[in-house]
Amino acid sequence: MLNYIWISLIAIGILVAVGNDVRDEAQNTYRNGVPFEASIVIQKSPTPLRQTWEGDLVLTAEAFNSFYGITSATSEVRQPVVISVAPSGELSIAMPIGPATPDRWKDMAKAAANREKLTGVVQSIAVAGDQQTARVRIVLEPIRFVKMKAVTQAALDYASTAVTIALGLIGIMALWLGVMKVAEEAGLLRIVTRMLTPVTKRLFPDIPTDHPAIAAMIMNMAANMLGLSNAATPMGLKAMEELNKLNPKVGTATNSMITFLVINTGGLILIPATAIAVRASAGSANPGIIIGTSIFGAACATVAGVIAAKLLQRLPRYRRDFEPEPGKEASNG
Amino acid sequence: MGDLFRTIINAISIMAIPLLLFVFLGWGIIKKVRVYEVFVEGAKDGFSTAVRIIPYLVAMLCAIGIFRASGALELLTSVLAPVTNLIGMPSETLPMAFMRPLSGSGSLGIMTELMKVHGPDSFIGVLASTMYGSSETTFYVLAIYFGSVQVKNTRHAVPAGLIADVFGMLGAVLICRILFGV
Structure with a gap:
C-alpha cells in the first residue's frame, strides 16, 4: 500500500501543479504583460552620477486586489522599489522581496528569474513638480509555471532536509543507544x-x-x-x-x-x-x-x-x- | 486540577532525562558493568542507524514536498468541504487533518496560520491545536522506523496508521464539539 500512496503523492502533486499552471496561464492570474499604475513616494532622485530613483511604490489595497482579481490584500501596499535608467533611456523597476511585500508578489517572486526580487519595465513616469512623488505605469516580468517551479524546488529542498534530519539524529542516537546498552548489561x-x-x-x-x-x-x-x-x-x-x-x-x-x-x-x-x-x-x-x-x-x-x-x-x-x-x-x- | 496535572507532568518531563541517565548508569556501576566501555560500544551504532534511514526519508519527504508544493491540498479541501461540514468539522481545519500525517512542520504552519486568522480561543483555533496534539506525523515515523531496519514491505502498517489518524481527527472534532461546541 505504501507503494501506491507514495506514487500517488508524487503523481497527484505533479498533475495538480501542471493543472494549476495551465489555469494560471489561461486566466493570466499573474497579469503577464498587463500594465498597472501606481504612485511612487520618492526618497532619492537621480543625480548625474547615479541614474536611479529610489522610493516606495504605493498602491491601495482595492487597486491591488482588483488588478489581480483577489481579495487577500487588506492594507495599502508600500513596496520599496528602485527604478533605474538604462543608457538607452529605457526605465526598469526592481522590487526587492521583503516583509512589506504583498503575498501575491511574494508568490510570484518564487517563480521569477531572480528569487530575491521582482523586476519589470516602467512604461512611463511622471514626476510631480515638488520631486516628492511620481506616477508610474509598470509591466512586471512575465511569471509562468509557478507551481512546476515550486514542485522542483520542493523535491530538491526536501531531499536535503531528509539528510539533515537523519544526520541530526546521529548524536542523540549514539547517546541513547549507549545508555541503553549499559542498562541492558546491568x-x-x-x-x-x-x-x-x-x-x-x-x-x-x-x-x-x-x-x-x-x-x-x-x-x-x-x-x-x-x-x-x-x-x-x-x-x-x-x-x-x-x-x-x-x-x-x-x-x-x-x-x-x-x-x-x-x-x-x-x-x-x-x-x-x-x-x-x-x-x-x-x-x-x-x-x-x-x-x-x-x-x-x-x-x-x-x-x-x-x-x-x-x-x-x-x-x-x-x-x-x-x-x-x-x-x-x-x-x- | 488541570493546572496541578500540568505542573506534575512538566516536572516529570524536565527531570526525566537527567534522572534516567543517573539511574541507568548508576545501576550499571552497582552491577559492576564497565560503563564507559559498554556505553561507547552501544553508541557506535548511532551513526549507522542514522545513515541507514537516509534513503527512506529522502523518498518519503520528496513525495510529501512535491504534494505540498503543488497546491493539491487546496484542491482536496475544496472537494471534501461539503462532506466534513456534515459532521460539524469546519472546512478551514481540513488542510490540518490532511497535513498532520504527512508533515510535522507543515501542520505546525497550518495551525499557526489558523490561530492567526481565527484566534487561538475560537472553535477553529481550539480544534486545530487539538488535532495537532491528537496525532503524530505518521509517514515520517513510518519512514524512519522502518528505514532503520530496512523494511520495504510494510504490510498493513499504512492502513492501520491511517485508520489511527482518521480516528484521531474524528475524536478531536467530537470532543471539541462536546466541550466548546458551536
Whole structure:
C-alpha cells in the first residue's frame, strides 16, 4: 500500500501543479504583460552620477486586489522599489522581496528569474513638480509555471532536509543507544519489562516477555508520553532493531513492528507542548485548554490504530507474507 | 486540577532525562558493568542507524514536498468541504487533518496560520491545536522506523496508521464539539 500512496503523492502533486499552471496561464492570474499604475513616494532622485530613483511604490489595497482579481490584500501596499535608467533611456523597476511585500508578489517572486526580487519595465513616469512623488505605469516580468517551479524546488529542498534530519539524529542516537546498552548489561531493562508484562503480552504476543525489544518499546512509549521526542526516537529505533532480530523475513514488517509503529503514530502525549506554545504566542487566554482534548484525540487514534492493526493482520493477504511460499513474491503494500 | 496535572507532568518531563541517565548508569556501576566501555560500544551504532534511514526519508519527504508544493491540498479541501461540514468539522481545519500525517512542520504552519486568522480561543483555533496534539506525523515515523531496519514491505502498517489518524481527527472534532461546541 505504501507503494501506491507514495506514487500517488508524487503523481497527484505533479498533475495538480501542471493543472494549476495551465489555469494560471489561461486566466493570466499573474497579469503577464498587463500594465498597472501606481504612485511612487520618492526618497532619492537621480543625480548625474547615479541614474536611479529610489522610493516606495504605493498602491491601495482595492487597486491591488482588483488588478489581480483577489481579495487577500487588506492594507495599502508600500513596496520599496528602485527604478533605474538604462543608457538607452529605457526605465526598469526592481522590487526587492521583503516583509512589506504583498503575498501575491511574494508568490510570484518564487517563480521569477531572480528569487530575491521582482523586476519589470516602467512604461512611463511622471514626476510631480515638488520631486516628492511620481506616477508610474509598470509591466512586471512575465511569471509562468509557478507551481512546476515550486514542485522542483520542493523535491530538491526536501531531499536535503531528509539528510539533515537523519544526520541530526546521529548524536542523540549514539547517546541513547549507549545508555541503553549499559542498562541492558546491568539487567535493568529486564526489571522494567517485568512490571508491564501483563500489558505487553497482549499487545505483542509474538515477542518473548523478557526480550530487550519489550524494554525498548516501553521506554519509547514513556518518553513519547512525556514529550521527550529526542529520547523517544532513539529508543523507538532501538526497539525496531530488537524486533527485527525476531523477524523471520528481514525486509518485511512483522505484526509486532506494525502494532508498535501504530502506537507511536497515535502520538499519545500528556502535555502537547508545541501546540500549547503556539497558542500562548498567539495570545490565547488559556493555552493549556487543549491538554484534555488532545489526550482524548490521541487516545482515540491509538486505540483505533491498535485495533485496526490487530484486525488487519488476520487478513489472508497480510498473513501470506510470512508463509513459506517459494515462487510467489510477497506483494509490496 | 488541570493546572496541578500540568505542573506534575512538566516536572516529570524536565527531570526525566537527567534522572534516567543517573539511574541507568548508576545501576550499571552497582552491577559492576564497565560503563564507559559498554556505553561507547552501544553508541557506535548511532551513526549507522542514522545513515541507514537516509534513503527512506529522502523518498518519503520528496513525495510529501512535491504534494505540498503543488497546491493539491487546496484542491482536496475544496472537494471534501461539503462532506466534513456534515459532521460539524469546519472546512478551514481540513488542510490540518490532511497535513498532520504527512508533515510535522507543515501542520505546525497550518495551525499557526489558523490561530492567526481565527484566534487561538475560537472553535477553529481550539480544534486545530487539538488535532495537532491528537496525532503524530505518521509517514515520517513510518519512514524512519522502518528505514532503520530496512523494511520495504510494510504490510498493513499504512492502513492501520491511517485508520489511527482518521480516528484521531474524528475524536478531536467530537470532543471539541462536546466541550466548546458551536
